[in-house]
Structure formats: C-alpha cells, structure tokens
Amino acid sequence: MIFYLSCTGNTKWAAKEVANLTADSNIISIPEAIKNNSYRFALQEGERIGFCFPVHGWRPPKLVREFISKLVIDGASDAYTYAICTAGDDIGETIDIFNADIKKRGLHLDAALSLIMPESYVGLPFMDVDKPEKEKQKKDKAKEELTSFARNTILKNEKAENLARGNWPRINSRLLGGFFIHKLITDKPFRVKTDSCIKCGICASICPVDNIDGGKDKMPVWKHTGDCLACFACYHHCPNHAIEYGKRTKNKGQYFYH
Numbered sequence: 498m499i500f501y502l503s504c505t506g507n508t509k510w511a512a513k514e515v516a517n518l519t520a521d522s523n524i525i526s527i528p529e530a531i532k533n534n535s536y537r538f539a540l541q542e543g544e545r546i547g548f549c550f551p552v553h554g555w556r557p558p559k560l561v562r563e564f565i566s567k568l569v570i571d572g573a574s575d576a577y578t579y580a581i582c583t584a585g586d587d588i589g590e591t592i593d594i595f596n597a598d599i600k601k602r603g604l605h606l607d608a609a610l611s612l613i614m615p616e617s618y619v620g621l622p623f624m625d626v627d628k629p630e631k632e633k634q635k636k637d638k639a640k641e642e643l644t645s646f647a648r649n650t651i652l653k654n655e656k657a658e659n660l661a662r663g664n665w666p667r668i669n670s671r672l673l674g675g676f677f678i679h680k681l682i683t684d685k686p687f688r689v690k691t692d693s694c695i696k697c698g699i700c701a702s703i704c705p706v707d708n709i710d711g712g713k714d715k716m717p718v719w720k721h722t723g724d725c726l727a728c729f730a731c732y733h734h735c736p737n738h739a740i741e742y743g744k745r746t747k748n749k750g751q752y753f754y755h
Contacts, residue, residue, distance in 0.1 A: 498540060498570075501549040502527045502561050504705055504728035506754030507583040507614040511643060512549040515581060518647035521545065527564050528705040536564070540572040545651065546604065548580045548595070551728070552611075554677025555589030555663075555670040557582070557598070558726055560706060565598045577654045579608040581643070585616035585627075587663025589670035610646045611660045612639040619749045620681060620727055620742055626750040684708060684725035686743035687732075689717055693739035700731035700740060 499516055501524065503509035516524050523544070530536070540546065550561045570576075578599070582591055588611045596606045615632040618624055627635065642659070650657045663669060694716060701711030706724040709731060711717035717740075719725070732740045733753045741747070 498523045498525065498538065498544055499547040499549060500525050500527055500530075500564075502551065502558055502705065503549075504551060504726065504730040505617040505733050505752060507612075507617070508549050508551050508581075510754050511581050511583055511612060511614075511639075512547075514640070514643055515547060515549070515647050515651070518644060519545070519547075519651055521547070527561060531560070531564055532707070536567040537569040538571070540570055540576055542572075544576065545654075546570065546573060546576050546578040547651075548578075548599075550580075550582055550595075552582050552584035552588045552591050553726065553728070554681070555587075555666075555674040556591055556678065557595045558728075559678065559682070560726060561595075562598055565595075565602060568602050570602075570604070573604060576604075577607050577651075578604050579610075579651055580606060581610045581612065581646070583612045583614045583639075584661070585614065585618060587661045587666075587669070589663055589666040589674065591670065592658075592660055594670065608646075608650050608655065608657045609660060610642065610650075610658075612642060613661060614639055615752055615754075617729060617733060617752050619729055619732065619746050622745055626752040632752070682725065682727045684719040684721055684727070686741075686745065687719045687725075688741050688743075690739045690741065691716065693737050695737050695739070697736060699734050699736065703730045703734045705730060 501512035592609045616627045696714050698712040700717050701709040708720050708725045709717050733751045
C-alpha cells in the first residue's frame with residue numbers, strides 16, 4: 498500500500514517506480530482519497546506501507562499532514578513502513594516531522610529515503626528550474642538510489658535511512674519552514690495573462706487541491722480558500738506559459754516530470 502502526493506510529477510514517478518520494483522499494485526493518491534473522504538484502509542497480511550511526498554519548505558506538505566491526522570489503517574501496528582520524499586535540495590527535518598505525525602496514528606517508520614529531483618519551486622526571486630543537463634543528472638541519480646533502496650531495503654524489510662538533511666536542518670525546518678508555511682503558501686499572487694491563456698482547463702484539472710475555478714473554454718480563477726499548496730503545478734503544466742506568480746516567475750522556466 499503506497500500513499501502519495503505529487504504536484505509536478507516527481508513524486509508520482511517515485512511512487513510508481515517503487516511500486517513496480519516491489520510488486521505493490523495498491524497505489525493511493527492522497528488528494529483523491531481526501532476528495533472521496535477515504536481515510537480508513539485495511540492492510541493485507543504481509544503488506545507494507547509506503548508514503549511518497551514532496552518536501553515543502555523543509556517540511557511534509559500540509560495536505561499530507563492533514564491526511565495523516567485522520568488516517569486509520571487496520572492491521573498496521575506491526576507493518577513495515579517506509580517514506581520517500583522528493584526535493585530540489587536538502588530536506589531538513591522533514592522525515593522527523595513526518596515520523597512524529599504517523600506515530601500519533603499508531604504507525605512507526607522503519608526506513609526513509611530522500612531523492613534530490615529537478616527543481617520546481619519558483620516562488621522566490623532567486624529560485625528557478627534546473628538546466629536540462631542538471632535535470633537529467635538528478636533524474637539518473639534518483640533512479641539509481643530508488644532502485645537500490647527498493648531492492649536492498651524495502652524488499653528485505655530492513656531499517657535504513659538515507660537522507661539529505663543539509664547543514665542546518667532544525668533552522669531550515671522550524672524557523673524558515675514556519676515562515677514558508679505561514680507567509681509563502683498562498684494563491685494570492687497567481688494570475689493569468691489573458692492574451693496568452695488558451696482556456697484549455699489543464700491548470701484547473703492538475704491542481705491537487707481543486708483550488709482553481711476553470712475548465713475547457715473558461716478563464717482560470719484561483720479560489721483563495723486557503724487550500725493552495727503553492728506547489729506551482731498549474732504554472733508548470735500550462736502549455737502556453739500563461740500563468741504568473743506576481744513578478745516572481747518573470748522569465749523563469751517550467752518543469753514537470755516526463
């Protein structure tokens with residue numbers, strides 16, 4: 498059983514890849530589960546539990562944490578549990594925070610892996626997507642690390658931790674992460690260039706929290722409900738590069754896993 502959240506595709510790739518490597522066909526989208534009000538699951542005998550998610554501000558995404566706060570998995574008290582998180586750089590105390598969250602639900606973390614993937618966060622002036630060469634390097638290395646983790650750790654039910662915590666994990670996750678969560682996760686700067694928008698509806702369909710009022714032949718409008726993850730899935734998937742985040746995305750690239 499693998500639960501996952503993916504915004505620009507990095508984590509969806511990781512979830513599908515580890516599912517193939519471990520022959521786990523039970524892959525559950527966290528946004529879809531929330532949409533369907535599904536928080537209770539039953540574990541089969543010998544089945545493992547996996548969580549795959551991106552790192553947001555050196556923390557697990559708020560959507561993942563909210564989902565876990567209601568999660569019930571019958572028969573999971575002794576189940577082997579692992580987590581795989583994806584990030585453009587280091588992850589700080591993301592896994593420590595995640596482990597504390599799942600402990601409250603009666604789960605324990607046996608193994609964890611962080612994968613450095615192509616950068617997708619463009620919400621700050623100094624941050625942009627990676628150049629094609631660096632993007633390829635990250636993908637190739639991530640595939641090697643994930644394959645090794647699946648074969649040598651998950652399939653053997655081993656306890657292991659391979660994490661890029663960075664030099665200041667506590668400062669990044671607690672101090673900077675708090676600022677990120679409370680100040681930078683917002684949909685208020687999003688806007689669409691009306692002369693470039695082709696009203697295809699992709700941005701609305703790709704949003705993991707259904708925060709965009711849009712669709713085919715409709716100009717997208719952000720709902721300002723407080724649910725936005727500032728994941729930039731809408732920005733990156735726009736085929737005409739018509740979405741902006743204030744002035745912060747001016748002249749910046751787009752990326753999603755393909």
